[in-house]
Structures are given as structure tokens and as C-alpha cells.
Amino acid sequence: MLRTHTCGELRIDHVGQQATISGWVQKVRDKGGMIWVDVRDRYGITQLIFEEGQTDQSVLDVAREVGREFVISATGEVVERVAKNDKILTGDVEVKVSDLKILNKSKTPPFIIDNDTDGGEDLRAKYRYLDLRRNSVRSNLEMRHNLLQQTRAYLSKNSFMEVETPYLIKSTPEGARDFVVPSRMNPNQFYALPQSPQTFKQLLMVSGFDRYFQIVKCFRDEDLRADRQPEFTQIDCEMSFVTREDILETFEGLIRYLFKEVKGVELGELPHIPYSEAMSKYGSDKPDLRFGMQFHELNDLAQGKGFVVFDSAELVVGVNAEGCADYTRKQLDELTDFVKKPQIGAKGLVYVKCNEDGTFKSSVDKFFDQDALKAWADKFDAKPGDLILILAGDANKTRKALNELRLEMGTRLGLRDKNKYAAAWVVDFPLLEWDEETERFHAMHHPFTSPNPEDLDKLGSDPGSVRANAYDMVVNGVELGGGSIRIHDREIQSQMFDALGFTKEEAQNQFGFLMSAFEYGAPPHGGIAFGFDRLCALFGGQDSIRDFIAFPKNTSGRDVMIDSPSLIDADQLKELHLGLVKPAKNS
């Protein structure tokens, strides 16, 4: 090794010893007679000292040559510092250098390599290898490493077998868009990259593997929103001979274990919330449960009083923002503007201030007297000093908008502390969603999700009312993972494909191998997948997954560091039997 110790290793006990350390120059202070150089590696920072008259002139000359981010190797005696630094673990000592080598020079980096950096997003992306030198980014990836190891430890201990499933698989039009890979050896045919190893893990259950896991890259060619990546990592699991409760218990166990081991947090038991309740109480299937502020519906109290906005609404629903009765006109206007933003889509906002003196002031005083408002306040369990916020309109849209308002109020009230964690299972999702555009049902999870056995007879007659044997784990308003008990009966799988509008031929062509496998003794089974990038960001207390991925892509799917994707050789295209089509101007 080109070192005897790392830059994070030397302590007061090492005083008097010789040490060689190697790393990057973080800082140089040259006070004429004395030079201090802070040298950094992944493990910490150590101070080097050079002294005019004591240090050899040749060594001093080298020390005066080094600059930020040079790679150096320094040998010398470990000495106690005069001025100690209790902010770093090596702060009691420094190395009195007797030999100094420059292992590699560095140009001045394009941005400051420190937790606070002056580099913008684009610059840091281009020089990602320098951005990764910053402690804040590297420590995210160290935590990711830890989460990887602990996840596998828990699952291995629980008899899960890690099995690698293939990356070059088959394209299926169902679901999101596939990335495809042309096959040279099978001209004009394509592989697809997996959106998930779903069918393979089910086949492993048919194979009797009993418990499977894999932490695996998955791929979706979607138009990227701010925090989506074309390739992402998933903790993928499947179990045989289980009921829903067995899966919830096992994976609640996993998440509790990770919180305990990696963050030292006791997560406690996860409540099970039916989808319908999540929607009516929070307007979302991934409610943020760090705070209450549940929805209350007002149709019975608020309709038929002549206020046409309410009277014409399918739903009148609100939340109680505790202690916000003193909101100013400006603040209330801000909230109104917030709900009227196109992506939220409410027509307006009704408020009721519960004054400290027991009276009420609302934006609809014209239609509702104090007694009426008192009845509302009672329903909301609102106390003097609280502020009730009400939206009205189409039920689904209004719930969705009120969910956004609830989250906004939670943020304003500081109820969404990133170091507090509230987790739950959301269960009993609808099996199918009606898609207005294509005029057919889509699988809410995927076509392999089992209907709730109680609802099985409605699959043919009233598909929209069938509940799925599916579940999502939600933490702090983020869907961390989801899964289902799967169909393991060929006949029911066939009915499901019918309900989704597959022809027999399409079903056979795309999933014939799975249908066929179900004829040879498929066990009851179910599973789950967790978004691993999202899990890392949650553990790191950040909203964006980007700094928990070593080499992320931008929102155009580009890696600007390596400049990819890129053009390929004509020879390559020829070998692949491909031609390029010039894109239309507006694409």
C-alpha cells in the first residue's frame, strides 16, 4: 500500500510513530515559516505540517508546489497538535512531514469540492467524478452500500435465495415502454430490458424456490419527470405458500430492521389502511401520516343552503389547519392561488376561521350563519384558533386537490420533519382501472395480481368493483414498495387477460410460457418490490434520488459526463440489420 494509515485513522495514541498517508489536498496554508496541508481521503482528513528550518528544503519545495486536489503521499512523525481541532477525529494530531511525493497533479477543479459547493447542477453532472468527492454525496452512497448489505442480510437470514434473472428478455406492450436491444444473431428481432423481473420470479416460485430476492436494475423508457431515472434499482422479492398477512409481516420486518440497523430508528407497527379509507381521509393512496389533518366531508351540512358552488358539487370536503385562524388575507390568497394552479386544478378555496372568541369568520358568510359554521367546526373537531379549508367539485379531482393542499399546509406548519418517519400499509386496491382513452380496463398493479377471493365472482360481471389482493408500503407520503398475492391458477389468469381485453392469441404470444407453467403445479405465491433509490433518499432525508445514485442521467435520459447516448458506426448498424429513420421536425 502507498500508505500505512488512512487520512481518518491517526489519533493521539499514534504520537511518536512514523506514518505514511496518501490522499487529496483539501487546503494549503502557507504562513511563510510554516506550511499546513490538509490531506483528504474517503476516511477523513489529516493535517500535515512543514516548518522552515526543521523540514528539509527539498521537501518544503515540494510542499510549495502542491495545490487543491493534488494527490500526494506524505511520510513523517505523528505529533500532537498545539491547536487541536475537535471537529474531526484526527484533530488531536498532525504529521510532521519528512518526505513528500506528488503522485498526481490536478488542474484547479471547476467548482469547490466541499459540502457547500459553488458548482451548479450542470457543471457537477459533467464532472460527476469530482462531485462524488464531496463528503455529502459520498456519504449518501456509503449509506446505500450499508442498505444493500443489510437488506441482503435480513432476507438471507429469512431463507430468501438471491437469484439473478436475465436482463435480455422479451418485449411486451403491456405496461410502460420497454427499452429494446436489437439481436445481431437473430436478425430483425429484439430483446427488451426488464421493467421488473416479475414473470421470472413467478416462474421461480413454480420451480419451488420458495423464497426469492434480488436487488436488481430495472428499465423504463418513459418521459422522465424531474425525479425519474430510465434505469433504477429495485429490491425484488417473492414467496410461496403465503397469505397476504405473511408477506406484510415479513417485509414490515425488513423495513423495521433497516430503520433500526441503518438509522437507529424504531419504526413500530405499520397500520393497515384500506385504499378506500386512504382516499376518503387523505385523498391519496400514499398519505403522509406524519401528521393528521384528515379530510372531513361536508355534503350533508353544506349543501342545499343556496351556495351554488357547493350545491352543484359532487363533494364538499375540507381539512382543519390547527392554529391557523390568524392567517392574513395575503396568506389566504396564497393558498387560493396554490389550489388554483393548473396542476392542482381547484376552482377556489373556502375558509372558515375559528376565532378565539368562539365566533366564526368565513369566505361564505353570506350563505352560512354562525350556527351552520359551528356545526362544520364540530365535524372538523376544530377549536378556537383553527382554520378550516374547504374545496368542492368532482369527487376524485377535489380529493386530489385537497391532498395537495393538506401536504402544503403540513409543510407550512412544519409537520413534515424529514427525521420523523410514519409508515403504513395501504391495502385493498381496486384490481382494475377504467381508462377513458382506450375504453378498456387496465391493471392497477399488473395483470398477475390476484383478485380478492371474495370478489372473484365479479371479475366477469362487474370488473370495476373487484378488489385486488395487493398492498403498498407508504412512508412519509412516498410509495416505497408494493406488491400482491399473484394469480397461480391458469383459468383465473386467463379470465384476467380477458378482463384486460387481451385476445387469446395476444395472451398466449406474450405470456404463454407463464400460462403453461401454471399447468405444472404452481404454488400459491405473492411478492413485493421496493424502489431502492427512493428508499435511500428517504433514509438520507432528501426528496431527490439523484444524489443517491453514483452516475445518474438527466431528464433527457443523457449521461452528460460520458456524453451518452451517442451515434454509432454505420458498420454496427449494418451488422444489426438496422436503418435509421430521420425524426420528424416536431419530435
Added chain:
Amino acid sequence: MLRTHTCGELRIDHVGQQATISGWVQKVRDKGGMIWVDVRDRYGITQLIFEEGQTDQSVLDVAREVGREFVISATGEVVERVAKNDKILTGDVEVKVSDLKILNKSKTPPFIIDNDTDGGEDLRAKYRYLDLRRNSVRSNLEMRHNLLQQTRAYLSKNSFMEVETPYLIKSTPEGARDFVVPSRMNPNQFYALPQSPQTFKQLLMVSGFDRYFQIVKCFRDEDLRADRQPEFTQIDCEMSFVTREDILETFEGLIRYLFKEVKGVELGELPHIPYSEAMSKYGSDKPDLRFGMQFHELNDLAQGKGFVVFDSAELVVGVNAEGCADYTRKQLDELTDFVKKPQIGAKGLVYVKCNEDGTFKSSVDKFFDQDALKAWADKFDAKPGDLILILAGDANKTRKALNELRLEMGTRLGLRDKNKYAAAWVVDFPLLEWDEETERFHAMHHPFTSPNPEDLDKLGSDPGSVRANAYDMVVNGVELGGGSIRIHDREIQSQMFDALGFTKEEAQNQFGFLMSAFEYGAPPHGGIAFGFDRLCALFGGQDSIRDFIAFPKNTSGRDVMIDSPSLIDADQLKELHLGLVKPAKNS
């Protein structure tokens, strides 16, 4: 759980308890009054018993319905067996069934699901999910799971950080052929799937990650030989501030640890064999060291005696097959036919039998008298009863042919026991290989391999003589892994690209990001990658990697189970701005 115990769990201690077990029907024996059903899962086999008069008629009826590979769930009392089976761990007990459910039926499987199967390769590939039910295949994958966990445990303990590098990267014409992925969002541009994360792991060293590892899928679009897969798994590692010796020590430690933990084998220290010595003593850079039979060169003794085959040869070289002097004419003819096979390519084989009486009998008695043959025997350290086998011709080709003959003799003599392991490091490879066809040098490892510092000045003047700071780990004649100390200096990297015939523009276009990274403080670093599929096969004592991969592809790169690759929709092609070119008839 749809069971209280697995099929491998019940013991004599459980007698008297109620148990529910679920699994697959392995065998049914119906003796009229008694029915026995063997039920199987991943953990073992348990015998169920049903008895006319004791078991409810309804349960007996169900028991008579079940057939091979049905999935059943049986509840009953654990009882001691009358006739015990000491071949299985559950052999002391059976379950006296009081309730039996068929969880899923099975058609008769297309082949017998047992270690010895009647299924041919093609049938088993098509029904891979059934093939995976066989204990012999599943236990390979269980070992693979174990190797995965132990590898990560060793590396994590040694401060290696697991970092996931991207799968959608950039195509580079250097090296093997890339699989490419068309980008929809960046029309007419392509990603490539990684042949290895080489440049990314080097960038992580530039980022100061110090020690990196990943067990990662890699992709090569090559014409597949019998035991190659288009996607394969690699243990990928890189370290900073190291010399070659540090890397050899660390990864010798890994392999020793794996042998100890997974196989209970003490591997011992690995000898370091220079490439030139491996070639001269074994004719191979991956010698099988389970046996000796080293090469001895005979040019000095065998040339100039009038035997034109030897006189005109660049090299006369042979091995001593101990105890084979009694080989018959037929056996010697077989060996001659063996070396004359086109893929081996020798012109003929000369033998010398060292008779028990101290005389010699050779195929070249006409040219060499007993004294001459005695001198040869002395050189080979051959004793009475041994057989010397000699080839002659072009040096490289003859060594290669003799390597094959040595391996063949090792096999015939039973010296290549799959349960014996002999490992070594081969070091000091040439940096560059001259390619006759393209009339330029190719990197023997890859363009990032550092030249041996002693040979650095010859990179411009005599590139062919430069040794690489590279190493391979060889076990039982198989290259298990390889790596090198990398170039970390921009100038030397630039010289290397020159030596390989890259123009400045090509180098910049393909590897500009790496060259650029080298300007910002790249530390000295090096690494290694192990073929994980190969490692599993080695540990499993098998030559083929196929049964150590859950879902392998065939030699045309097809997954015959899911029938992939396949055609994709015209809409998909249009979105990707791709057209298909009809392949030429002869392609």
C-alpha cells in the same frame, strides 16, 4: 403461511405434534389399504401416510386424485415410521394425514423431475421452470446464493464499497462487440450495455472511493461458443493507493476465504508464475497445476541428427507421461490422431517408451540411438515405465498443441480430479499483441492497463516487448479472474492510445471523460474482475456454466422458454426512429 413446517423439517422430536406441510407430489404409492405420498419442497421430502379404515374416506378420495407434481397441503399427526429411511433427514417420521387439499393440479411433466432425468437439453431448456425443480440444479443455485453473500461479506469487511454503475452507457468500438439500445428521446442515438464497468470504476477511484466492488451483469455480443453467454456476471473490484502485490494479496484472500467458507477447502498460497514461464512450461497462460508434466525443450539434443522434422522445427518440445510405457500401438495411434485434429494442429507425434529394463523404444529409432534417447530421458527426469511424448514445429503453435496433449494425458491419467484445486497467479503478461490482420497492436488486457514501470521507455520504441502490470488468477486450468494496475497519468494514457493506433480525435471522442478525469488528481489504482458464473461452476465441480445460471440462453443467444428475442411492434420501431434491413440470404 400455508404450512407449519417445511418438507425438510420434521424429526423424531416432532412425533405426536400436528403439522401442516405444503409442497409438490414427488411419488405416490397406492397399495390398496395404504397410500404413501412423498411431498417435496426446496427444503426436503416428507412422507405422508393414508390408511383405509383409519383415514376419512373423503381424504382418501383426495389422496387418490393426486399425481406427480400436484401442489398439495396436508395436515396431520407426525408419527414414527415403521420402516425408517436413513437417506433423508425426515426419514424417521411420516405424517398421518387427517386433511388434504389440492392447491393446484399438474399435467404430467414432460420429463422426470429428479437428479437423473430423461429430459434432453432442448426439452429442459423449454421447460426451464421444471428443470429448476431438480435438486441437482437447485443446489447449484443455492451454492451461487451462498457465494454471492460470502463474496460481499469479505469485500465489505475489507472496506470495499458496493457501488452500482449504470447499464445504459456509451458504445465504444474497442474490444468485443457491444449490445446497443436505441434512445427514443435522443433520436438516432444509442446507449450500449456495459462489457464491464471498467471506466466507471476507474472514475470512482478518481472520486476517492478508495475501494469499490460490484457483482454485476456484463454483456458481450459475440458469436457464442458452447459455454459463453451474451450476459454474464462478474465480481468487479478496484482499489486505490496500491501496488500489484496489495491486489494479489487482497484477492488471493477473497478466493481462499470463499474456498474455506463455501467448500471447506484450504487453498494455500498461490504461486506467482510469469507469463513467459507459463508458456514455456505449460504452453498456456492458464496452466492446470493439479499435475506436473511440465514441458522440456529438446532442440539442443534432438536437432542436427538428420531427422528433418526436428531439424526444420523452431521448437522440439515434449512431456513425460509417467507410467505410460505400456501404452499399446492403438493407444499411441489415438494420441497421434488427437494431436493431428485440426483444432490442435500438430503434424505428428514422436514417442519414447522408457522400458522397465532400462532400454528405450521410440518412433524415431532410425535417427536416435539408445544413448541419445537416454539423454532425452534424463532431461525429462523419466524413469523406467514412463512415456515421453514429443511435438515439433513452429514454437507458439507447438506449445499450444502440447498444452492440449498434456491436458489430455492429465485427464487419461486421472490427474484432473474436480475435487482437487490448484490455483496460481500468472503475472507479467505482454502489454500488447500484434494483430497480423489489422497490422496494429491490440491491448492484451485493455487500453487502461499500466505498462510495467521498468519497460515504460520502450512503449514508443519497442511496444511489443513491454510487459504489462497485469495478472490473472488461474484455478485448475481456468482463468477465473484478471486485472491490472491501471494507468493514472494522462500522458501515459495518451501514449498508450497512440501505441494502439487511436487518433487523438478517436481517443478524445471515446475516452475523453476519462482523460479529463486524469487531470484532476487521479490516484494510483488497480483492480480485478472475476467471472462469477465460472467461479460457481468451478465450485460445483462442473465444466459448464449453464446449470449455474437460473435462466441461461442457448448458443444462438435465445431464451427458448420465453421465446426471445422476438419481433416488436411497428409502432415501437417508429417511436425509436428505426427501420429494419432485410438480412442478406447468407447471413
